[in-house]
Amino acid sequence: MPPRRAITGRSQEPRARFAEELRALRRESGLSLREVGQAITYDFTHVARMETGESLGGPELVQALDALYNTNYLIILWEIAQKDPSQFKLRYRRYMEMENEATSIQIYSPCVIPGLLQTEAYARELLSVGGLQGVERDRQVEARMGRQEKLRADGSPYLRAIISEAALRTPLPDPSRWRDQLRHLLDACDRARTSLQVAPLTAGIHALTNTYVDLLRLPEGRSVAWVESGYSGELVEETGPVERFQLSYDQLRDQALSLNESRQLITETLEDVECDPVST
CATH class of the missing domain: 3.30.870 (Endonuclease; Chain A)
Structure with missing residues (x-):
């Protein structure tokens, strides 16, 4: 089983650490992204996004990668990345x-x-009871109202x-x-x-x-x-x-x-x- 790598100065952030490990394990395996996808029966684009840090993927996918690479720690790194605020x-x-x-x-x-059907007053009240106040609450309300504009546009x-x-x-x-x-x-x-x-x-x-x-x-x-x-x-x-x-x-x-x-x-x-x- 490949040993878990020491955390370096460039991989202490949990998401970056997880992506770095995925890239390193695939390089060691000699498999292409497409071959990894075929081996675990997932679309290889999911793995690609995980390796770039764009996505963390889901637990089932990560467990499949742990099995493919004969490791038992990818799911642990995934859980740590998930909990990062x-x-x-x-x-x-x-x-x-x-x-x-x-x-x-x-x-x-x-x-x-739901947010796409809220009035401004409803959104403001909901965000207020959630703990937001002042400028940040106003910004969130404005953004929520802006999301609704596309529902009234052509197409x-x-x-x-x-x-x-x-x-x-x-x-x-x-x-x-x-x-x-x-x-x-x-x-x-x-x-x-x-x-x-x-x-x-x-x-x-x-x-x-x-x-x-x-x-x-x-x-x-x-x-x-x-x-x-x-x-x-x-x-x-x-x-x-x-x-x-x-x-x-x-x-x-x-x-x-x-x-x-x-x-x-x-x-x-x-x-x-x-x-x-x-x-x-």
């Missing part, structure tokens, strides 16, 4: 770039209105959003701003390239119960997923895991209310707010 921003920035290029976007949000991506009924049952503190958010959702229902469905609470526990997922279809035909759970997020590019998220999404879509039923539920929620004597 700086990596979340890098992953999220790459996801944002992909979202901007996507031809279709499929979202499931388990507890809040916009097709957007399908499924939101949990729980999101409709969790209003903003200010009733007038909550009404604006609900109207904003109804306006989205009228857009030709947007489909909005509600997953009712009666659907019960499902594969995505506590998981936010955003599935992007890219121009070259492949799909990727952005997945959030709690306080962490991960860009998933490997075909197998993405397909499993897609299957879970499709199964949830079958359980969701129809487009018309979803619109009706949002309308009824809006009417309840407008009729509430406390909020008028």
Whole structure:
């Protein structure tokens, strides 16, 4: 088994260390990127992005590489790189770039209105309770509103959003701003390239119960997923895991209310707010 290399001055950053090790092991093996991909039955482009530090890949892919190179430490280096706080921003920035290029976007949000369907007031409140304040919060709100512009442009991506009924049952503190958010959702229902469905609470526990997922279809035909759970997020590019998220999404879509039923539920929620004597 190849010994683990000592960390040098140029490889102390966890992501760089991981990529450096992948490159060194492949050179020692004498295999090309394409041959590595064939040996582990993954698209070789995933390995290429990992070797350049562009992607960390997923645990199954890393374990396959550990087996191929007869090592047992790549998965350890991967876990260290995953836990590096700086990596979340890098992953999220790459996801944002992909979202901007996507031809279709499929979202499931388990507890809040997803960013592409938020009003400015909703986004500001959500970011505030998350701990952001001042200039940084304003910058994040502006960026979130900017992401929505492409949905109104010619040739916009097709957007399908499924939101949990729980999101409709969790209003903003200010009733007038909550009404604006609900109207904003109804306006989205009228857009030709947007489909909005509600997953009712009666659907019960499902594969995505506590998981936010955003599935992007890219121009070259492949799909990727952005997945959030709690306080962490991960860009998933490997075909197998993405397909499993897609299957879970499709199964949830079958359980969701129809487009018309979803619109009706949002309308009824809006009417309840407008009729509430406390909020008028």
